[in-house]
Amino acid sequence: MAPYRRDADYLEALLTQHGVPIRRAAGVEEMLVLLEQSPGIIVATHEALKPEVLEIVRRHLIDQPAWSEMPLVVLLDRSAPQTRIRAELSTAWPRSRQIYYQRPVTALELLSGIQSSLLARLRQRDVRDHIEREVELRRELNHRVKNILASISSIFEMTRRRAVALNDFADDFAGRLRALANVHSAVFQADGEGVELRHVVDLTFSPYQTENQNRxxxxxPTILLRPEAATTLGLCLHELATNALKYGALSQPGGRIKLNWTISSDDDLLTLQWVESGGPPACEPSRSGYGTRYIRSALSGLFGTPPSILFDRQGLQCIFGGPLSRVSWEHREA
Structure with missing residues (x-):
């Protein structure tokens, strides 16, 4: 802001020449518009600082966020009452960062001061970004901790209901917590990125594999899962594997399990198929246990459709899936 002589033209030419983008405020209305865009600094000659301008800048300084301290560069004429002007501005703009230059000022001195002020402003915005990231990370951590605690509470209650002996309860509960911990570790190591479905499956299956026998x-195909989808699928696969160990294919030496997943080319529909063979015939129980109830509830919530659980003479089959967009990292909302 420099209303008289050719100060504005000189400042614009000098700063533009050195790569500093500027906007000129020809009047109060334009100044209000520019201040809404959160400028880096304000540069003004003292002649431009009329009472209405002082009030507009004062309100802007009061309303700026905690991380912000916008520099105010004031160019004073050599013949102006400098002490009085500084005192007036300090009163009008308390606790603000004011930088004064006496005209005529050398181009090097002015340019160096403005660039230093802009650098300080960039550092302030770095602090702002850091604060925003930290707040977002805290919200995400709080959300995940609540989900984990809710999962643990649900696992505890439903495991307790079907337990007939303390040792059985302890073994089942510990196994489910390990599954939750393994998948959570994979999600954490992904550092907010997608988690490969193959990695989740490998983590779930690894306790049941032996060195000489791949059962x-x-x-x-490669699918990057959202963190919450990876956790849900990991727990559901753990329940299926635990059931197979107790009653299904893994309860006998010759039993095998095969898990396939495919994506239809027409409508991006993800389908997963769990097939057991070589074990005892699968018989539908008279009462659903925790694992079955959890699988039905969790997969219905994840994909929007319930899984199909078939109790076949050849072994248990579980087919489930839905739109890839509900679980895929690449299809996450912006």
Whole structure:
């Protein structure tokens, strides 16, 4: 802001020449518009600082966020009452960062001061970004901790209901917590990125594999899961594997499990198929246990449709899936 002589033209030419983008405020209305865009600094000659301008800047300084301290560069004429002007501005703009230059000022001195002020402003915005990231991370951590505690509470209650002995309860509960911890570790190591479905499956199957015998096989295309989808699928696969160990294919030496997943080319529909063989015939229980109830509830919530659980003579089959967009990292909302 420099209303007289050719000060504004000189400042614009000098700063533009050195790569500093500027906007000129020709009047109060334009100044209000520019201040809404959160400028880096304000540069003004003292002649431009009329009472209405002082009030507009004062309100802007009061309303600026805690991280912000916008520099105010004031160019004073050599013949102006400098002490009085500084005192008036300090009263009008308390606790503000004011930088004064006496005209005529050398180009190097003025340019160096403005660039230093802009650098300080960039650092302030770095602090702002850091604060915003920290707040977002805290919200995410709080959200995940609540989800984990809710999962643990649900696992505890439903495991307790079906337990007939303390040792059985302890083993089942510990196994489910380990599954939750393994998948959570994978999600954490992904550092907010997608988690590969193959990695989740491998983590779930690894406790049941032996060095000389591969009883669980899996195959499917690469899919990056959202963190919450990875956790849900990991827990559901753990329940299926635990059931197979107790009653299904893994309860006998010759039993096998195969997990396949495919994506239809027409409508991006993800389908997963769990098939057991070589074990005892699968018989539908008279009362659903925790694992079955959890699988039905969790997969219905995840995909929007319930899983199909088939109690076949050849072994248990579980087919489930839905729109890829509900679980895929690449299809997450912006």
């Amino acid at each position: 669980l096989a899996f195959e499917g």
